[in-house]
Amino acid sequence: MRKFSLLTVIALLFSAPVAAQDDLDPSGMDEQEPVATADQDDDGPLRGTVTDDSAWQDLGIAIASFATNDDVPTPANASGTAALGLELARVVYNDLRFNGLFRPVGPDALPRPSYAQITAPAFGTWRGRSAEMLVHGFVRANGDGRLTVGCYLYDVALETELVREGWVVSPAEWRRAAHRCADLVYSRLSGESPFFDSRIAYIAETGPKDNRVKRLAIMDSDGANHRFITNGQSTALSPRYSPDYSRIAYLSYVDGNPRIYVYEIDSGRQTLVTDSPNPTFAPRWSPDGRWILYSMAVAGNTDIYRVSASGGGSPQRLTSGPAIEVGGSYSPDGSRIVFESDQSGSQQCYIMDADGSNQRRISFFGGRCATPEWSPRGDQIAFTHIAGDFRIAVMNPNGRNMRQLTNAWHDEGPSWAPNGRIIQFFRTERNSGDTSIWQVDLTGENERRLRTPVGASDPAWGPVLP
Amino acid sequence: MNRIVLAVTVSSALALGACSRTPPEVTPDPPQDVVTTPAPTPTPTPMGPQPGSQTHFAQAMQGADTIYFDTDRYNIDSEDAAALRRQAEYMLQYTGSRATVEGHADERGTRDYNLALGERRANAAKNYLVSLGVPESRLRTVSYGEERPVATGSNESAWARNRRAVTVMITP
Numbered sequence A: 001m002r003k004f005s006l007l008t009v010i011a012l013l014f015s016a017p018v019a020a021q022d023d024l025d026p027s028g029m030d031e032q033e034p035v036a037t038a039d040q041d042d043d044g045p046l047r048g049t050v051t052d053d054s055a056w057q058d059l060g061i062a063i064a065s066f067a068t069n070d071d072v073p074t075p076a077n078a079s080g081t082a083a084l085g086l087e088l089a090r091v092v093y094n095d096l097r098f099n100g101l102f103r104p105v106g107p108d109a110l111p112r113p114s115y116a117q118i119t120a121p122a123f124g125t126w127r128g129r130s131a132e133m134l135v136h137g138f139v140r141a142n143g144d145g146r147l148t149v150g151c152y153l154y155d156v157a158l159e160t161e162l163v164r165e166g167w168v169v170s171p172a173e174w175r176r177a178a179h180r181c182a183d184l185v186y187s188r189l190s191g192e193s194p195f196f197d198s199r200i201a202y203i204a205e206t207g208p209k210d211n212r213v214k215r216l217a218i219m220d221s222d223g224a225n226h227r228f229i230t231n232g233q234s235t236a237l238s239p240r241y242s243p244d245y246s247r248i249a250y251l252s253y254v255d256g257n258p259r260i261y262v263y264e265i266d267s268g269r270q271t272l273v274t275d276s277p278n279p280t281f282a283p284r285w286s287p288d289g290r291w292i293l294y295s296m297a298v299a300g301n302t303d304i305y306r307v308s309a310s311g312g313g314s315p316q317r318l319t320s321g322p323a324i325e326v327g328g329s330y331s332p333d334g335s336r337i338v339f340e341s342d343q344s345g346s347q348q349c350y351i352m353d354a355d356g357s358n359q360r361r362i363s364f365f366g367g368r369c370a371t372p373e374w375s376p377r378g379d380q381i382a383f384t385h386i387a388g389d390f391r392i393a394v395m396n397p398n399g400r401n402m403r404q405l406t407n408a409w410h411d412e413g414p415s416w417a418p419n420g421r422i423i424q425f426f427r428t429e430r431n432s433g434d435t436s437i438w439q440v441d442l443t444g445e446n447e448r449r450l451r452t453p454v455g456a457s458d459p460a461w462g463p464v465l466p
Numbered sequence B: 001m002n003r004i005v006l007a008v009t010v011s012s013a014l015a016l017g018a019c020s021r022t023p024p025e026v027t028p029d030p031p032q033d034v035v036t037t038p039a040p041t042p043t044p045t046p047m048g049p050q051p052g053s054q055t056h057f058a059q060a061m062q063g064a065d066t067i068y069f070d071t072d073r074y075n076i077d078s079e080d081a082a083a084l085r086r087q088a089e090y091m092l093q094y095t096g097s098r099a100t101v102e103g104h105a106d107e108r109g110t111r112d113y114n115l116a117l118g119e120r121r122a123n124a125a126k127n128y129l130v131s132l133g134v135p136e137s138r139l140r141t142v143s144y145g146e147e148r149p150v151a152t153g154s155n156e157s158a159w160a161r162n163r164r165a166v167t168v169m170i171t172p
Helices: A002-012 A016-022 A081-096 A123-128 A171-190 B002-018 B032-036 B054-061 B078-093 B111-131 B156-162
Strands: A059-063 A102-105 A133-141 A147-155 A160-169 A198-206 A213-220 A236-241 A247-252 A259-264 A270-272 A280-285 A291-298 A301-308 A325-330 A336-341 A348-353 A368-374 A381-387 A389-395 A411-416 A422-428 A435-441 A447-449 A455-464 B066-068 B099-104 B139-145 B164-169
Touching: A059 A081, A059 A171, A081 A102, A081 A133, A081 A147, A081 A171, A133 A171, A147 A171, A160 A171, A198 A236, A198 A435, A213 A236, A213 A247, A236 A280, A236 B111, A247 A280, A259 A291, A280 A325, A280 B111, A291 A325, A291 B111, A301 A325, A301 B111, A325 A368, A325 B111, A336 A368, A368 A411, A381 A411, A389 A411, A389 A422, A411 A455, A422 A455, B054 B078, B054 B164, B066 B078, B078 B111, B099 B111, B111 B139, B111 B164
Parallel strands: A059 A102, A059 A133, A236 A455, A259 A280, A348 A368, A435 A455, B099 B139
Antiparallel strands: A133 A147, A147 A160, A198 A213, A198 A455, A236 A247, A247 A259, A259 A270, A280 A291, A291 A301, A325 A336, A336 A348, A368 A381, A381 A389, A411 A422, A422 A435, A435 A447, B066 B164, B099 B164
16 A cells, blocks of 8 residues: 555656657557447446447547557556556546546447557547547556556547646556546546545445344445455444545444444554443544544443544543434534534534534434535535435535435435545345445436445545545 | 344344333244244253353343333333333342343434444443342443344334343353
């Protein structure tokens, strides 16, 4: 992990396009025929699946296979860098296809550009295919075993380059280069902040409802690079990545009681969030990573505490009184916390200053307000709205303009994408109790299920990777 | 561990007969493993189960080891009080016994809140036992939130069976 981070720093030094042109072979301008029109749609119930030009809507983006200067073997792909180039474009395509802004067409439905065409696209061809935007890229194996990946976005009508960037990555991290490319395109065209190059911690679920095995697991934002962290012998719940991805706070029953542990990803070591015999749950990090919020029950009464994330220091109790105060989520600037309390008789959402002062209820729209999560942009709070069924909803930080984004029997536990434009949550099926992770955009119109190896709940989306 | 869970399942099913508050359409959906692992066929040891053991306690309680709660509530009503009196009598009779009170919630809640709610319920039962004279040092609590349902349906009767506090003997 550490090593990969260093490589991405190096990546910033790289000025890909110029370097790329040095190696270009002008004779390779011939356009190749489309490789296949394979339907890559295997992500479950989706909308807006587009596999041919006629169905393009909104902004048509053609994402062609990334070219290579020299098809050589790489640890990232046994077939070589040419095959890897196709995979890179597929990752970009799958990132961009589900956000409601674009209707991209992927590399399997498109001609394969030559290496020379990456910096000199055959615009006429793409115009003929009704592409408004064009993504090109290349991948090159370096002498030191690493890969150089370049990414270019063109406006087809204007025949101009809009943006380009390049990265040097280790073969194991090739997908990150594709996510960075998708982020580049998304940011340039939407004006929003990037979010694809990020990871998700969640709870993997297997087994029957009355004997469910729950394991801590992590994966990339698109479900790739999946890894189980706990073996399932004890129940794990409610993980949260630290903002720098070095640690995960989560609940485990490993000693028989529900308690929060802070797990160090590199070393595999974990420590209790606080040295107390009382049960602790619902861990949350402050945006700067310096604090961990947690809920602790003392003699049956649950309140919210905060403790230094670096260990040591005595915990500070932020709420008091006989009601259940639980959860909590910091505003992006760390100055305020939104949390839930049943002091009014049912779960409602409240806001307080980060030191626990100025507590006041913000939810007055009917139904219950649970699991509030402050958007990384600060402009919205997502929560579980309980009114008969359980739905994901958003409101302004003052509690106004409540909008339900989903409509199912039981949707719970929103977690924001790093750019505050998409929300992940988990859905529980009636009777079977089967769970799955879904995501929805802020319009509520673009909803899809994430593919996970087994059942999945408690998603926690981390920030954009450093 | 499994053994304990099974015992609890059996006893809470029995409890329904006596507990009018739980809308108990006693859906006889006995977990299969209960059937296949028949309760310890009375190996004719003259002694029977060890007093203070979970088996002995569950047999003695006849379902009174579990109390049930309304949605989002944790108060002890008269029926709960009767069950807790039987538990207290047992623990006062067997002075070496120690117990865990497990608090549970139904699936129709959010995860963290359910953990807090299970804590409330377990402590409500524990505090009542203490008020009846059981030394606090012999009781501990744990909340399982919504994580360990005994009834797996998604309907009112299943949820009513899952909103519970179960007293389980700690094996000496």
